[in-house]
Amino acid sequence: MSGHSKWATIKRKKAKTDVGRAKAWNKLIKEITIAAKLGGDNLDANPRLRAAVLKAKGQSLPAKNIESAISKAVGANSSADMDEPIYEGRGPGGTAIMVTCMTDNKVRTVAEIRNIFNKNGGSMGETGSVAWAFTYKGVILIDAQKYSEELIMDIVLEAGATDLNTEEGIHEVSTTLDSFESVTKALEAKEIDMMNAELAYVPNDTVKLSSEDAQKLLKIIDKFEDNDDVQDVYHNADIDEKDL
Numbered sequence: 001m002s003g004h005s006k007w008a009t010i011k012r013k014k015a016k017t018d019v020g021r022a023k024a025w026n027k028l029i030k031e032i033t034i035a036a037k038l039g040g041d042n043l044d045a046n047p048r049l050r051a052a053v054l055k056a057k058g059q060s061l062p063a064k065n066i067e068s069a070i071s072k073a074v075g076a077n078s079s080a081d082m083d084e085p086i087y088e089g090r091g092p093g094g095t096a097i098m099v100t101c102m103t104d105n106k107v108r109t110v111a112e113i114r115n116i117f118n119k120n121g122g123s124m125g126e127t128g129s130v131a132w133a134f135t136y137k138g139v140i141l142i143d144a145q146k147y148s149e150e151l152i153m154d155i156v157l158e159a160g161a162t163d164l165n166t167e168e169g170i171h172e173v174s175t176t177l178d179s180f181e182s183v184t185k186a187l188e189a190k191e192i193d194m195m196n197a198e199l200a201y202v203p204n205d206t207v208k209l210s211s212e213d214a215q216k217l218l219k220i221i222d223k224f225e226d227n228d229d230v231q232d233v234y235h236n237a238d239i240d241e242k243d244l
Contacts, residue, residue, distance in 0.1 A: 020225065027231050028056040029069045030102055034082055036073035047181050051199050054184060058141070058196030084231075087113045088131060089124040091220055093213035095237045096130035097122065098201050103229040112227055120220040133236055134201040137162075138180030140173040140187070141195040147171065152192070159186035170195070174202075203236030214239045 031052045039046035043053060049070070056066055083106050087099045097117075103109040117124040142152055144166050152171050153164050160179030165172045175183045177199065184197050209217060217237055224233045 023226070023228075024059060025061050025065065026228075028052070028059060028061050029065060031231060032056060032066060032069040033073040034102065036070045041070050041074045050181060050184070051197075054194065054197035058194065058198065085109065086127075086131075087124060088127065088129050089117045089122055090130065091117075091120075091122040091235065091237075092216035093207060093209045093237070095207055095209065095213075095217055095235050096133040096203070097220075098130065098134060098234045099224055099230055100201075100232045100234075101229045102231050109229045112229065113224070116220065116223045116227070120223055121216050122220055131201075133205070134203055134234060136199065136201050137177065138173075138175035138183065138197070139200050139202060140175070140184065140197045142171040142173065142187075142192060143195055144169045144171050147192060155186050155190055155192065156183050159183040200232070201234040203234070206236050206238035208238045211240065211242070
C-alpha cells in the first residue's frame, strides 16, 4: 500500500493553531445531535453517528459531552429541520475549496458563504465546479510510534482499507465510505487507539501556493470556520511549513 497525502500534516497543524476549540466542539456536538435524531443512539446501527463520535473523540471532545448530546437528541421533541448544503468555490492561487454546512436557514447561509468568498480573494462556484478535485472517503490517523506499520497493515487490509501511508510518525489509513465502519471496528477490536477518524473530502492532487497566497487562503479558511453554520472546510492547497 502506498501513496502520499498531506492529510496528517494538515490535521495536526490545524489542531496546533486552532484557538477556537469551543466553537469546534459546538460543531461536533451539532453533528452528533443531528445524527442521533435521524438514526437513533445505537452506534452499531447508526453509521453516521458512529462516524461523528469517532471524529469528536479525535478532536478531544469529552466523553460526557458526547453522551449528553446523544441523550438530549434522542429524548428531545422534533426541532427545526436542518439542511446540509455544500458550497464550492475557488480561493487564492486557484485553490479548490469545499465548505460543508448545517443550517436552519439556507438563504442566510448561502449569502454569508458567498460574502466570505468575495471579500477574501475567492469566488463561489456552482455545484460540481470543484467537487471533482476531491474524493469523499474515510481517513484514519494512528500513532506510528505506538504501533508498527506491519501490525496496522494486517488489521486494516483484512477489514477492507484501500491504502496505508506512513509519514512524520503517523499511519494514515484510507477507506471507502462502505468500508470505513468495518475498518474502525477492526481497529477497536484490537484495542488500537485512533488519533482521528472521519469521513472527509480529500484532494486528489494538491496545488502549490506562494507564501502570499498561502496566507490569504489561511485567512479565508479562518473566516469560514468562524461561521456557526459551517461544519468543515476542505481545500487542495500544498502550504509550506513556514507559512503555517
